[in-house]
Amino acid sequence: MSPDGTATPPRQNLPATLRDPRPGRTTLGRPDDYLHAEHTLRSWLWTIDHKRIGILYLLSITFFFVFGAIAAGLIRLSLVVPDGQIFTNDTYNKLFTLHGVIMVWFFLIPSIPTTFGNFLLPIMIGAKEVAFPRLNRTSWYIFMAGALFTMADLVIGGVDTGWTFYAPFSTTFSNTYVLPALAGVIVVGFSSILTGLNFVVTVHTMRAPGMTWFRMPIFVWTMYAVSLIFLLATPVLTITLMLLVMERAFHIGVFDPALGGDPVLFEHMFWFYSHPAVYIMVLPGMGVISEIVPAFAQKKLFGYRFVAYASLGLASVTFLVWGHHMFVNGESETAAVAFSVLSFAVAVPSAVKVYNWTATIYKGSIKLDTPMLYAMAYIGLFVIGGLTGLFLATLSIDEHVHDTYFVVAHFHYIMVGGTALAFLGGLHYWWPKFTGRMYPEAWGRVSAFLGFIGFNATFFPQFLLGYMGMPRRYHNYPPEFQLLNVASSMGSLLLALGYLFPMIYLVWSLRYGKRASANPWLAKGLEWTTSSPPPAHNFDEQPVVDFEPYDYRDREARV
Amino acid sequence: MNGGNRDLALWPIAASAGAHNTDHLVWAFTLVTLMLTVPIFVGFTIFSVIYRDGRPAHREYKEKKGRSEAIELSWMLIPFALTLAFFAWGARMFDIHRHPPANAITISAIGRQWMWKFQHPGGQAEINDLHVPTGQPVRITMISQDVIHALYLPALRIQMETLPGRYTELWFNADKPGTYRLYCSEYCGTDHSKMQGLLYVMKPGDYQAWLAHQGASQTLTAKGRQLFAANGCAGCHENGSTVRAPSLHGLFGQPVPMEAGGTVIADESYLRDKILDPDKNRIAGYKQLMPSFKGVLAEEDVVALVAYLRALGPKEEGASAEDAPDRSTATGDSTP
Numbered sequence: 033m034s035p036d037g038t039a040t041p042p043r044q045n046l047p048a049t050l051r052d053p054r055p056g057r058t059t060l061g062r063p064d065d066y067l068h069a070e071h072t073l074r075s076w077l078w079t080i081d082h083k084r085i086g087i088l089y090l091l092s093i094t095f096f097f098v099f100g101a102i103a104a105g106l107i108r109l110s111l112v113v114p115d116g117q118i119f120t121n122d123t124y125n126k127l128f129t130l131h132g133v134i135m136v137w138f139f140l141i142p143s144i145p146t147t148f149g150n151f152l153l154p155i156m157i158g159a160k161e162v163a164f165p166r167l168n169r170t171s172w173y174i175f176m177a178g179a180l181f182t183m184a185d186l187v188i189g190g191v192d193t194g195w196t197f198y199a200p201f202s203t204t205f206s207n208t209y210v211l212p213a214l215a216g217v218i219v220v221g222f223s224s225i226l227t228g229l230n231f232v233v234t235v236h237t238m239r240a241p242g243m244t245w246f247r248m249p250i251f252v253w254t255m256y257a258v259s260l261i262f263l264l265a266t267p268v269l270t271i272t273l274m275l276l277v278m279e280r281a282f283h284i285g286v287f288d289p290a291l292g293g294d295p296v297l298f299e300h301m302f303w304f305y306s307h308p309a310v311y312i313m314v315l316p317g318m319g320v321i322s323e324i325v326p327a328f329a330q331k332k333l334f335g336y337r338f339v340a341y342a343s344l345g346l347a348s349v350t351f352l353v354w355g356h357h358m359f360v361n362g363e364s365e366t367a368a369v370a371f372s373v374l375s376f377a378v379a380v381p382s383a384v385k386v387y388n389w390t391a392t393i394y395k396g397s398i399k400l401d402t403p404m405l406y407a408m409a410y411i412g413l414f415v416i417g418g419l420t421g422l423f424l425a426t427l428s429i430d431e432h433v434h435d436t437y438f439v440v441a442h443f444h445y446i447m448v449g450g451t452a453l454a455f456l457g458g459l460h461y462w463w464p465k466f467t468g469r470m471y472p473e474a475w476g477r478v479s480a481f482l483g484f485i486g487f488n489a490t491f492f493p494q495f496l497l498g499y500m501g502m503p504r505r506y507h508n509y510p511p512e513f514q515l516l517n518v519a520s521s522m523g524s525l526l527l528a529l530g531y532l533f534p535m536i537y538l539v540w541s542l543r544y545g546k547r548a549s550a551n552p553w554l555a556k557g558l559e560w561t562t563s564s565p566p567p568a569h570n571f572d573e574q575p576v577v578d579f580e581p582y583d584y585r586d587r588e589a590r591v
Numbered sequence: 592m593n594g595g596n597r598d599l600a601l602w603p604i605a606a607s608a609g610a611h612n613t614d615h616l617v618w619a620f621t622l623v624t625l626m627l628t629v630p631i632f633v634g635f636t637i638f639s640v641i642y643r644d645g646r647p648a649h650r651e652y653k654e655k656k657g658r659s660e661a662i663e664l665s666w667m668l669i670p671f672a673l674t675l676a677f678f679a680w681g682a683r684m685f686d687i688h689r690h691p692p693a694n695a696i697t698i699s700a701i702g703r704q705w706m707w708k709f710q711h712p713g714g715q716a717e718i719n720d721l722h723v724p725t726g727q728p729v730r731i732t733m734i735s736q737d738v739i740h741a742l743y744l745p746a747l748r749i750q751m752e753t754l755p756g757r758y759t760e761l762w763f764n765a766d767k768p769g770t771y772r773l774y775c776s777e778y779c780g781t782d783h784s785k786m787q788g789l790l791y792v793m794k795p796g797d798y799q800a801w802l803a804h805q806g807a808s809q810t811l812t813a814k815g816r817q818l819f820a821a822n823g824c825a826g827c828h829e830n831g832s833t834v835r836a837p838s839l840h841g842l843f844g845q846p847v848p849m850e851a852g853g854t855v856i857a858d859e860s861y862l863r864d865k866i867l868d869p870d871k872n873r874i875a876g877y878k879q880l881m882p883s884f885k886g887v888l889a890e891e892d893v894v895a896l897v898a899y900l901r902a903l904g905p906k907e908e909g910a911s912a913e914d915a916p917d918r919s920t921a922t923g924d925s926t927p
């Protein structure tokens with residue numbers, strides 16, 4: 033079927049309320065859809081509609097992403113030459129700090145939960161709202177306050193600690209503006225906690241009649257798992273960064289041995305949050321892919337329950353592996369061995385998901401539209417990222433490649449190749465729902481390809497660089513590494529196009545895109561039963577759920 | 592660098608048996624991971640061709656009871672079991688890396704923003720570059736004077752963080768003479784990326800010649816011995832003192848009973864703590880009368896003192912400490 037939404041086949045096995053409300057009929061401009069319900073600026077900035085808040089977040093994180101991406105471009109530019117002639121060392125250090133802090137805390141961590149999560153979670157469980165709509169608005173204001181403050185600090189003053197803020201460098205030795213950056217990140221943490229709280233309560237209390245736990249889409253499961261991590265891990269980050277503030281501002285010795293502290297304690301506390309944080313970044317991506325793959329294979333998600341449990345499994349084991357970032361800091365041998373084997377265990381639930389996606393498309397009716405292309409790219413890159421994670425979890429390999437470009441490549445494969453591609457895939461998939469318009473399909477496919485090729489061209493050479501021994505955060509590097517660095521920088525140009533195109537044509541489509549039907553992909557799930565864009569209160573009638581998730585049986589019958 | 596045009600090289604030279612072992616581990620692991628993932632990629636490609644929407648294909652699909660659980664379990668457990676072999680291989684090597692052999696020579700490294708200082712047992716010091724012999728286990732104990740650094744020797748596939756306030760160590764046994772690179776791999780501020788130098792791996796004869804050419808005035812232990820006298824340590828710790836202080840002969844590597852209960856092994860970090868912060872670990876049976884030497888002794892002096900204490904033999908042979916030193920005798924079990 034083409035994305036313009038003709039000919040929705042009847043779904044006799046569903047109750048009347050759940051059939052596509054107005055098959056094939058565009059609903060854009062119906063006076064009460066959430067975009068047109070009110071028009072003033074105030075109606076956006078002071079909204080308590082979870083959908084509008086989702087859109088506010090979408091605009092905000094795109095804004096931050098652009099800054100982070102510009103910094104990345106400058107980093108790659110400067111690494112074209114080995115001896116760091118383009119910037120001073122200090123400028124370079126500030127650039128990678130800017131890049132890391134913004135991308136991790138103001139783009140990747142909030143990306144999918146605050147945009148798709150806010151917009152879709154209530155709709156997917158058949159609710160009119162999140163549990164605490166005003167708190168949700170407050171979360172956005174807190175996020176913006178913290179993030180803008182830190183970003184202003186990073187851009188105007190500059191900070192040179194790296195996103196990891198290792199002590200005692202960050203507390204005693206750096207003479208850049210570390211305190212404001214910490215303050216902003218701490219503030220943003222509260223926004224994460226409140227969002228997590230809101231989602232957990234929403235999932236527990238707001239599900240539509242008949243929406244049992246095992247009828248929830250996997251995306252909702254992953255949002256739930258992520259919210260638990262937000263609630264349990266973020267406070268640790270808050271405390272850790274507060275301790276940094278105390279030491280830097282008041283010389284209360286916590287981490288600096290000169291003041292009687294212990295720098296390894298900081299590493300422990302930081303990674304106790306930051307390893308779970310990588311699952312904050314990756315679980316939502318898995319959720320998005322688990323929606324896209326069944327929709328474009330028109331087939332039930334293979335092993336739904338396993339995938340749901342794997343999400344909770346990941347959210348729990350992820351708290352037990354932080355020590356794998358510290359194998360070479362003199363950590364006790366027993367601890368290192370335990371963290372190593374637990375890290376191998378984390379890979380199991382991740383692998384379950386990948387195999388299940390593959391099994392899902394077996395015997396499906398596969399359409400290779402843009403969201404599916406992104407999903408396939410995601411799976412490829414995520415697999416490589418995950419496996420190189422296993423290499424890093426192997427003790428004697430980590431002794432070699434720790435803190436080299438190998439690690440840089442590893443986490444970019446997972447976070448950029450993974451999360452950022454899942455984000456783009458989801459954005460295309462739900463774009464009709466968000467805006468009532470279709471994006472231009474050909475451009476979408478081209479961008480998905482560019483993103484995939486450009487990504488590999490940028491980051492694959494970094495695995496080699498790392499194994500050859502190039503340390504990370506190096507502005508001056510030995511000349512024998514130049515070739516691979518130039519290759520990586522050229523790849524990043526392609527990658528940049530892969531991001532730039534969607535930004536342009538998605539905006540273009542707001543005005544010129546084809547109008548979208550309620551269910552352009554013939555996908556299952558409550559969000560496709562309401563109009564595109566949805567009315568202010570999500571559904572015209574309260575949905576009642578009496579079907580299983582990903583119930584594509586009527587489609588599977590086709591031969 | 593060593594071995595022709597390294598500009599086009601895509602694989603680093605391995606200069607020790609351990610480094611070769613790491614490479615083998617990586618290749619074997621790559622092979623197994625390919626076995627586990629190629630099916631995914633092939634499956635995805637083939638399925639998306641033959642089950643492409645609109646293409647006639649056999650799509651009849653029935654879920655048999657119990658079958659999908661069996662499939663799920665098998666693709667959870669089989670890959671996990673396979674990869675565990677590599678966990679074990681890596682852990683075994685790591686274990687070896689954590690236990691330097693008793694005949695290792697000890698070189699001390701001090702990291703500071705933004706340079707390395709290495710000191711050989713004979714007292715020869717060098718900045719940023721490091722000379723080591725082949726065929727001889729070399730143990731490097733390190734400490735930082737400011738922030739966290741890390742000593743990284745890619746040709747030996749090994750690195751270790753250099754922490755302020757605490758000794759860490761690594762060891763290796765290089766076998767391929769050549770010139771390689773060494774780096775600081777833990778970000779440490781402005782000139783982090785300039786905190787690098789060259790690692791010269793030399794045949795033992797060349798190494799001895801190099802040491803002789805450097806012509807150090809004084810071995811590390813001799814310097815330590817001098818400091819021991821000059822700072823009044825001897826006054827309390829040697830025979831005939833008026834203060835009741837424990838003898839330090841043969842202390843290194845031994846368990847020391849603590850006032851708070853339990854014992855602590857007297858390793859390098861313990862000795863350093865005792866000198867700079869004597870109140871931290873109070874010893875059972877003694878009154879803590881020792882003054883802190885924090886701010887009095889430079890990091891280099893502490894390194895020399897620790898080297899001296901490490902070389903101090905049991906009681907009566909104390910005088911021979913000065914002769915013992917080049918091969919440090921009592922490395923024992925110094926693992927943290």
Ligand code: HEM
Nearest residue numbers: 310313314356357375379418421422424425434435443446
């Ligand atoms: C199969 C699962 C994974 C395993 C076994 C794994 C293992 C590791 C290990 C051992 C390290 C430390 C390397 C070092 O510093 O020497 C590491 C670093 C890292 N990983 Fe993973 N990882 C996995 C998945 C992920 C995921 C899902 C993400 C992100 C979404 C991620 C993001 C990162 C980041 C950001 C770092 C580096 C942080 C830094 O030093 O700045 N990893 N990983």
Ligand SMILES: [Cu+2]
Nearest residue numbers: 307354356357
């Ligand atoms: Cu981790």
Ligand SMILES: [Cu+2]
Nearest residue numbers: 775777779783
């Ligand atoms: Cu450094």
